[in-house]
Amino acid sequence: MATFKDLDEFFDDSLRLPVGGRTYVIPAPDAEVGLLCQRLMNAGIAAEAGEAVDGEELTKLAAVVLDDDQEQDLYKRILGPVYDELFTDGLTWPKIQHIGTTALIWVAAGTDAAVKFWSTSGEAPAPNRATRRAAAARSTRSRGSATGTTRTTASRSKAATKSPGTTS
Structure with missing residues (x-):
């Protein structure tokens, strides 16, 4: 029977970021912070994609x-x-923001x-197609069509004027 090795023997849940010859080791956040980071990321992806959001989603976006x-x-x-270490070591606020944003994306x-973000000049790369599709799959779809199809205005007016019991 297969057994699992202890996760702590091989899993490193910290992030190591080199800055100015020193490596800062950022510990994994607790679950509450992790979930907050995921909500922020999902909200940013949705906003970047220009997705229409319903009232509930709008409330969630406003909250983040x-x-x-x-x-x-x-x-x-x-x-x-590590936050206090960065200030003690005299890092500038833009560098602290870059480190913080990198950690947010990591989480x-x-x-x-x-x-990918770490290697940029502070601009987040545009989400790739797979990321956009994953975000779209998580978003709420209207109840109009289970397949995601829509009717054009012409087909709506044709359907509205068609008499009951007739076929097209």
């Missing part, structure tokens, strides 16, 4: 818009003890996405 204090608090929550979308 951050002012400056909330952004700083989010970085503290994501980076944990929400994984290491590969974080590596």
